Amino acid sequence: MVAALMPRIFLTFILFSYLSPVANAKTINWLTHDFAPYYILNGQYQHQGRDESIISLLEKQLPTITFNRVIIPSGKVIQELSNISQNVCALSLYKNDYRKEHIYFTDESSTTGLSPSIAMHNKLADALELPNATEVSLLNLIRDKKLTLGVSMSRSYGKEIDTIINTTPDIDLVIRPTRDSLASLTYMLNLKRIDILLGYPSEHYYLAKSMHFDKNLTQRALIESPALSYGFIGCTKNEQGAKDITILNERLKVIKKTQAYNDVLMRWLPEHLRPLLQSRINGTK
Known part of the structure; x- marks a missing residue:
């Protein structure tokens, strides 16, 4: 009797295993990299990065899917995504026509942030009479005010700002090519070896805070920057990637309606720029 039941029990076990969400659970491989404050891999603020936190919010929405984080150099992300033999995704990517030929992108943005800003010493902001809410002109600061500008090598800040940097004659420019160029430039800014530093607001704030310079340094939005900067999820352009992108x-539509998502976007912004980001996001709805 027992022997006769064994095949039936075994078949039932196989069917249960096949239909089980755990057995059918698939994996999304997320490309991550050591780039604070988007991914913070160690230190005091470990795992509090903006992008890695949004991945965690998505993970909670998809309990039957395993999220596997893969750490690679930031310069390799697009290359890995473009390899159709892979099955990988990445968060917060710029979307353009060339990339869309090789990568599937979400229609919904995964991140929204303020565009490039400048950091400066509080004393300089006071001397120039620039209140917190003031948007400033980069061209005016480097051409007319003759301020020394620090920038990271081989980094784009948008068409208008790039044009200003590359075509304005007789400006005082300090370029740093190292991997930690923004940290190096932030250190110089605090010592007043440069006057202003170009970067993204969250990066400025994170570095100033982690280097304990946040009481000395401040930021101002630029009139030459777009109101907002959007990032999208990209996945490998193959059958699996198409499925992942759809899911x-x-x-994204769900988590973007939550307070938790909004809090993540604001986490690495200085207090005086948070209302600006919120108002601009509300203005786009």
């Missing part, structure tokens, strides 16, 4: 696009 992630729908989940």
Whole structure:
């Protein structure tokens, strides 16, 4: 009797295993990299990065899917995504026509942030009479005010700002090519070896805070920058990538309505720039 039941019990076990969400659970491989404050891999603020936190919000929305984080150099992200033999995704990517030929992107943005800003010493902001809410002109500061500008090598800040940097004659420019160029430039800014530093607001704030310079340094939005900077999820352009993009696009619509998502976007902004980001986001709805 027992022997006769064994095949039936075994078949039932196989069917249960096949239909089980755990057995059918698939994996999304997320490309991450050591780039604070988007991914913070160690130190005091470990795992509090903006982008890695949004991945965690998506993970909670998709309990039957395993999220596997893969750490690679930031310069390799697009290359890995473009390899159709892979099955990988990445958060917060700029979307353009060339990339869309090789990568699937969500229609829904995964991150929204303020565009490039400048950091400066509080004393300089006071001397120039620039209140917190003031948007400033980069061209005016480097051409007319003759301020020394620090920038990271081989980094784009948008068409208008790039044009100003590359075509304005007789400006005082300090360029740093190292991997930690923004940290090096922030150190110089605090010592007043440069006057202003170009970067993204969250990066400025994170570095100033982690280097304990946040009481000395401040930021101002630039009139030459777009109101907002958007990032999208990209996945490998193959059959699996198409499925992943569809799922992630729908989940983004859900998490973007939550307070937790809004809090993540604001986490690495200085207090005086948070209302600006919120007002600009509200203005786009």
